[in-house]
Amino acid sequence: MSVRSREAAIIAGLLLVTAVFGLVLIPMGIREGYGSSGAGLSPRFMPEIATMGIAVALLFGLVKQLLSVETAAGAEAHPDGVVGHPMRAVIVIAICLFFSLVGFRMAGFYLGGVVMAASLTALLGEREILKVVVFPVLVLIVIYIVFEFGFQIRLPKSGLIASIPV
Amino acid sequence: MEAILEGISLSLSVNALLGIIVGVVLGQVLGSIPGLTAAMAVALLVPFSFYFDPWVGIPMMLAMFKGSLFGSSIPAILLRTPGTPAAAATVIDGYPLAKEGKGGKALRTVLFASVFGDAFSDICLILGSGALAAIAIRFGPSEYVILVLFALISLVSLNRGSSWRGIVAILAGVLIGCIGLDPISGTARLTFGNAELFDGVGLIPMLIGFLAISEVFTQLEQPLKTLSQRAIEFSKRPEDNKLSREERRELLPTLLRSSMIGTVTGALPGLGSTVAAFIAYNEARRTAKRPEEFGKGSLHGIAAPEAANNAVSGANLIPLLAFGIPGDVAAALILGALLIQGITPGPLAFRDNPEPIYAIFSAMLLANLVNYLVGIAYIPLAKRLVSVSKRLLFPAVLVFASAGAYAMRGSLFDVQMMFVFGLIGWLMSKFKFPTVLLLIGFILAPILERSARQTLILIDSSDGLLAFVQSRPVLMILLGVLAVLAVLVIRQQISMRRFTDQDDDGVMGPG
Numbered sequence: 001m002s003v004r005s006r007e008a009a010i011i012a013g014l015l016l017v018t019a020v021f022g023l024v025l026i027p028m029g030i031r032e033g034y035g036s037s038g039a040g041l042s043p044r045f046m047p048e049i050a051t052m053g054i055a056v057a058l059l060f061g062l063v064k065q066l067l068s069v070e071t072a073a074g075a076e077a078h079p080d081g082v083v084g085h086p087m088r089a090v091i092v093i094a095i096c097l098f099f100s101l102v103g104f105r106m107a108g109f110y111l112g113g114v115v116m117a118a119s120l121t122a123l124l125g126e127r128e129i130l131k132v133v134v135f136p137v138l139v140l141i142v143i144y145i146v147f148e149f150g151f152q153i154r155l156p157k158s159g160l161i162a163s164i165p166v
Numbered sequence: 167m168e169a170i171l172e173g174i175s176l177s178l179s180v181n182a183l184l185g186i187i188v189g190v191v192l193g194q195v196l197g198s199i200p201g202l203t204a205a206m207a208v209a210l211l212v213p214f215s216f217y218f219d220p221w222v223g224i225p226m227m228l229a230m231f232k233g234s235l236f237g238s239s240i241p242a243i244l245l246r247t248p249g250t251p252a253a254a255a256t257v258i259d260g261y262p263l264a265k266e267g268k269g270g271k272a273l274r275t276v277l278f279a280s281v282f283g284d285a286f287s288d289i290c291l292i293l294g295s296g297a298l299a300a301i302a303i304r305f306g307p308s309e310y311v312i313l314v315l316f317a318l319i320s321l322v323s324l325n326r327g328s329s330w331r332g333i334v335a336i337l338a339g340v341l342i343g344c345i346g347l348d349p350i351s352g353t354a355r356l357t358f359g360n361a362e363l364f365d366g367v368g369l370i371p372m373l374i375g376f377l378a379i380s381e382v383f384t385q386l387e388q389p390l391k392t393l394s395q396r397a398i399e400f401s402k403r404p405e406d407n408k409l410s411r412e413e414r415r416e417l418l419p420t421l422l423r424s425s426m427i428g429t430v431t432g433a434l435p436g437l438g439s440t441v442a443a444f445i446a447y448n449e450a451r452r453t454a455k456r457p458e459e460f461g462k463g464s465l466h467g468i469a470a471p472e473a474a475n476n477a478v479s480g481a482n483l484i485p486l487l488a489f490g491i492p493g494d495v496a497a498a499l500i501l502g503a504l505l506i507q508g509i510t511p512g513p514l515a516f517r518d519n520p521e522p523i524y525a526i527f528s529a530m531l532l533a534n535l536v537n538y539l540v541g542i543a544y545i546p547l548a549k550r551l552v553s554v555s556k557r558l559l560f561p562a563v564l565v566f567a568s569a570g571a572y573a574m575r576g577s578l579f580d581v582q583m584m585f586v587f588g589l590i591g592w593l594m595s596k597f598k599f600p601t602v603l604l605l606i607g608f609i610l611a612p613i614l615e616r617s618a619r620q621t622l623i624l625i626d627s628s629d630g631l632l633a634f635v636q637s638r639p640v641l642m643i644l645l646g647v648l649a650v651l652a653v654l655v656i657r658q659q660i661s662m663r664r665f666t667d668q669d670d671d672g673v674m675g676p677g
Contacts, residue, residue: 010597014334021341025356026356028358029355029356029357029358030348030353030354030355030356031353031354032353041350041351041619041623043348043350043351043353043355044355045615045618045619045622046340046344046611046614046615046618046619047341047344047355047356050337050338050340050341050344051337051341053333053337054333054334054337054338054341057330057331057333057334057337058330058334060330061328061330061331061334064328064330085386085387085388085389086387086596088386088387089383089384089386089387089592092382092383092386092564093383093585093588093589093592096379096564096568096585096588097582097585097586097589099568100568100578100581100582100584100585101582104568104578104581105578109568109569109572113565113568113569116561116564116565117561117562117564117565118561120560120561120564121557121558121561124386124390124556124557124560124561125390125557126555126557126558131558135558135562136561136562136565139561139562139565139566140565143565143566143569147569147573150217151214151217151573153217153573153576154576155569155572155573156572156578
């Protein structure tokens with residue numbers, strides 16, 4: 001796919017998302033109550049203006065893209081001139097979201113944090129087992145000291161461990 | 167006068183001094199770690215400032231920023247890895263000098279220039295913001311709408327990429343800023359029944375997500391080999407590791423000129439430190455006695471961009487303190503820290519509660535001195551820190567950021583939001599949307615919305631729009647300025663279309 005077609009497809013996709021947001025999500029997510037019909041009183045005032053503005057800017061971008069001169073298609077290049085690896089970033093994002101949604105709740109922040117940091121360190125190519133295990137433990141010890149002793153903040157503890165009837 | 171003395175005494179307390187020292191040390195150390203940008207380092211530390219007394223937390227935060235600006239130049243010089251886009255100009259001469267083994271001299275030049283530029287712009291801030299605030303106090307909601315629009319148009323026009331991408335980013339920020347309870351009617355907006363969103367989206371998860379997490383995700387795309395880097399060797403000769411008195415004296419005209427460039431650039435919303443650094447570098451080369459040395463390790467080539475980009479950091483607080491409007495990401499971060507501590511900057515603060523403002527001024531001046539002293543001690547240690555492997559650093563950053571996001575409200579929801587914003591920021595940078603503009607749109611959304619709706623109510627209750635505008639001379643002047651700016655922006659966009667590549671990244675950068 002050429003650069004121009006790809007850009008145009010992305011903008012069209014964003015326009016579709018904006019349309020769904022403006023026509024479905026705003027009416028669903030913001031109820032207009034009694035007395036909110038006067039000038040400047042509607043709670044939908046700013047979200048609607050912002051959404052319309054985004055749609056207009058995207059339309060402008062789409063027209064500009066369609067009228068622009070075709071440029072050569074190229075690989076997704078890294079600023080340093082090497083080809084990037086977006087898949088690795090996607091896996092890291094998935095791991096982070098998993099721990100924030102499930103891992104920290106189940107294993108607690110400290111145990112979950114060690115597992116998360118260790119798995120990410122291994123994913124990034126560290127093969128020395130000592131570094132993969134010891135470094136995350138050291139990081140979590142520092143966090144424990146700073147938070148629990150320094151700021152008196154209790155980070156989430158393991159629900160799994162707490163549920164064991166001992 | 168009493169307020170000034172009280173303000174100074176607040177920042178000179180032992181606790182505040184300790185806060186400044188800790189802030190500078192943390193800023194320099196975190197800023198010097200390759201991969202951690204200055205903004206990223208400070209964003210990670212903002213939540214912690216909340217757990218201190220305001221007069222420890224605020225000076226610490228300000229000091230952290232100053233420290234991180236110097237710190238981020240260390241990997242720029244030793245590893246050719248600028249910790250911030252603004253340090254890219256420093257690389258041009260800093261890295262060649264470091265390769266000759268004179269890394270110590272290059273770092274001392276950076277430190278001297280950074281502190282000089284920073285102190286210069288802080289003095290301009292102290293002299294300029296009070297005067298501007300005296301004018302701003304006469305502003306009503308309609309004038310604020312124009313002022314915010316002025317800032318937003320400037321930001322969009324100065325974003326080197328497509329202007330429509332800038333507009334989309336800003337308005338997306340405004341939309342996110344609308345989530346939560348409506349400020350006038352109290353109606354829940356776009357919360358979809360989630361009670362955690364009633365207070366709106368948290369500023370801290372937004373800042374850490376867009377500035378730190380998205381940057382980590384972006385850097386993780388690098389090949390595994392480049393995720394570990396080696397530091398450069400230092401010469402053992404003392405003269406290669408220090409800046410002599412003659413060299414300092416010779417640098418003074420360059421420093422003064424560059425600091426002025428940085429201060430003027432910083433006072434205007436959106437221009438940013440990268441632009442200032444490159445203008446100052448070109449100006450230094452243009453006026454140099456030996457321009458042929460530029461690019462090969464010239465001390466003037468290092469001092470000029472450093473003085474300019476540090477001068478931006480003080481001057482960009484002028485619109486923040488005078489009008490309550492952040493001009494760039496640094497000001498947005500400082501605004502976040504001030505709001506967390508219950509201080510709302512703006513013209514009313516100068517009239518009703520000036521002590522904190524004067525305390526901020528004196529803390530900033532003091533932080534420059536501490537930054538210099540700590541920097542001198544830190545330079546020999548810096549070469550050890552820059553050799554930390556990214557494959558160890560990034561997992562630690564992600565876990566540390568999770569703890570920071572959780573700490574603010576004790577909510578895992580904020581951690582989830584932080585990663586979601588990190589993901590959005592990463593996608594935005596991939597598709598060349600400037601994330602910094604989204605953050606500024608988010609921060610300005612409440613001011614813009616409240617002022618716009620109040621203005622509409624005022625117009626509704628007056629004899630029409632024309633009569634309303636005619637009754638407000640300041641508004642008429644601001645409207646005129648806005649119209650001139652709009653014309654200039656359109657002209658600039660037309661000429662840019664002829665000369666620049668449409669696919670270029672923004673000045674604000676992806677992050």
